[in-house]
Every structure is written in C-alpha cells, then in structure tokens.
Amino acid sequence: MKIYLYLFWVLLLVFKVDAQTQLKLMSYNLLGYPSATGTDRKDELRYILNTYHPDIFMACEVEDATGADEILNYCLGTQNYDSSYFTYNHSGSYHLQQMIYFNKHKFELVNETYLVTYIRDINHYTLKLRTASPSDALYLDVYVGHLKAGNYNNDPQIRDDMVNVLINDLHNIPTGHFVVFAGDFNLYNANEAAYQDLMNPNNAVVFHDPVNREGDWHNNINFKDLDTQSTHSVSENNFVGGGLDDRFDFILLSDNLINSPVLHYVSGSYAAYGNNGTCFNKAINNPDCQGSMYDATLRQHLYNMSDHLPVVLRLETPVALDIKDLPATTEFTLAEGNLIHNNLHILSGEKQALNVMIYNTTGQLMLQQKHYATGDAVNVSGWASGMYYLYLQTDKNQQIIKFVKTD
Secondary structure (H helix, E strand, O other), rough: HHEEEEEEEEHHHHHHOOOOEEEEEEEEEEEEEEOOOOOOHHHHHHHHHHOOOOEEEEEEEEEOOOOOOOOHHHHHOOOOEEEEEOOOOOOOOOOEEEEEEEOOOOEEEEEEEEOOOOOOOEEEEEEEEEEEHHHOOOOOOOOOOOOOOOOOOOOHHHHHHHHHHHHHHHHHOOOOOOOEEEEEEEOOEOOOOHHHHHHOOOOOOOOOOOOOOOOOOOOHHHHHOOOOOOOOOOEEEOOOOOEEEOOEEEEEEEEEHHHOOOOEEEOOOOOOOOOOOOOEEOOOOHHHHOOOOOOOHHHHHHHHHHEEEEEEEEEEEEEOOOOOOOOOOOOOEHHHHHHHOOOOEEOOOOOOEEEEEEEOOOEEEEEEEEEEEEEOOEEOOOOOOOOEEEEOOOOOOEEEEEEEEEO
C-alpha cells in the first residue's frame, strides 16, 4: 500500500507541475554586439543565457549578421532555438538593430516586420505558440525597440515620437492576440510623455508595466532593485559608467496578458536580472552587490558583457503544448532513472567533463557545477520535493533532463 501511495503522490506532483507551462522572457541591450567593447564576449553572453534559458530572448544593439548568427549558433544553440532575420536599421543613420530569438519547440515565427521612426527601427515579430490542439492557437506580437538616449533638448520628445509610431501600429493587431513591447526605452521617469502615451487606456492595445511602480526612476534609491544601467562605475571601452542608477530597460505587457486565463503574467516574476537590490550607484561586480538571488560569478559575467542588465519575466498558460519534436535525451542518462532521493549520477558512453546546472520549475538556479566528471554523485538531499530541470553542457552539445526529487 505504501508503494502505491508513493507512486500516486509522485504522479500527482508531475501532473500538477505540467498543468501550467511557464514561458520565460528576457530583454537585453547587448552594447554593440559583438565588437563594440573590443573584446570577445560570446562566452559571457552564453553563460548569462544558460543561467536563465529564455523562451523568448529580445536583443538590442546587434551590429551585424555575423553577431546575430553567433548568438544563435554559439550562445543559444540551434538544437533548441531559432531567430528572426538580421536586417540593418532602416531609420536614420544608426546601424545597430534589434533581434528576437525563441525556443523553437514552443514557438514558431509567423511574421516579422519593422516600423520606421526618427532614429531607430521598432521591430515587430508575431510568434505562434505550438499548442497541441489547433483550436487552442495563441499568438504573441512582440515589439522590440531602442528609444532615443539622453535627457537634453529634444531627446524626450523624440522618444515620444517613436512611441507614437508604435501606438499607431497597434490598430493592426488582430483581436485576441497578446502583445509585448520590450527594449531599452531610456526613460528617466514615469511622467515622460513616451511612458504616459504607452499607458494611455484609450490605445488600441492597452499596456501595463508589470511592476506598477511609477515615479522618478533616475538616481533614486527607492527604485534600486529595478535599475538596469550602468553595470560599470567608470566609463571605458564603450561601457557607460556611473553605477546602477537608471531603470532604462523594460518589458511592457498588453492588458490581456495581465487578465487572461489562457496566457498571463506570473505575478512577481519581473526582475532586473543580476540586481540584488544592493548595488545602488555601484558596479554590478562590486562585493557590496551580493544577495541571495544572483551570485558573484553571474554578476561578473554581466559586468563583462554590457553596461545594461537584462530584464526578465515569466508568462504562464494552462494550454497543452505540442512538444513531440523536443530533442531526445540520448547522450546522457541518470543512473537512478528520473526519481531521485538524495544523489544523482550522470552517465554517458564515455567518461567526460561537462558543466551542470539544475533549475526548479520557477527558473531558480539551484546548483551549478563546472567540470563535472560523469559518474560522480550530485547531492540534492534537503531540496524540496518536486520537478527539476538538469541542464548539461559540453563543447559540442547541450541537453536537458527532467527529474523528480522525492523524500
């Protein structure tokens, strides 16, 4: 009887976890990727992306097709990801461009276009969620933009002009589609016309700021946990200095992403990725920036990568996904199967070293071990019962294995 009860609770746990699918979004200004800083940053970006595993990655400041391809092929990997096409900016003389990358097992890209503005394109991508039933089709329209920088002369007005190009385009969004607007907005406070126009309840699509904390974001300690720029205290090699004191990067969500039962924002999941809330006016790698969410290793990679931090959030849907095309996990296996008590052992056809990361279902990194030797024990005793995702990485391959931790 105890065995049957045990199996019942394990199956109930798995069903409970799988009943809701979470989709992770990340928006990141990559600071003229790949060459603006004069250093090779692909390993920095790969590390950052592999600690979060976004299902949708929205990038600003991609220099060229070579950089765009490197992000897909090396930093993310074509086994699980696909991307939009790179095209040079069509607005003004500014050459850097936005891109989108997506988990191809969960989304397909059905359309991509761009809006011409005064200085930079606003890119528009339409993604379709790969649902198990055609009747459950869900569409997500994603706009990625980089608004005018600066707070002098006409800079705020130019930001507002760019925003209104987007607002006019919202009339073309089909009824029932969900909408995201993300990127580097360069907004200094919530009173700016660009922000107020985006929040206008009379727009064809009504946007919400998920954190709902309006105010003067510039150099204000009350918003220290939302600051995304700058990761450096000193300006050098195209990195802007000054420390973290501006909330320049945003992900805004349409009204139905807040209220719809079929696809909605996970409350509390919005974050400035890498910001422990202890880094006001400091460089992100400063020892004083420590905290329980983001460790020193990640913060150093963020410091090396860009003068912005990524912004992340999660969406959730109860709709079943069509996941039959997920890659088979054949290279590595667990000696214990997929039910783990205290230790797990990763096996492969030959002894080799790999990087190991384990995440829980909310995306929290539970364990990271570099240069793990296959066959060694990984201790998970003391962890809460539930499903976890084991992410394995070698020089040639990446693999994800799901397992259930039991008492």
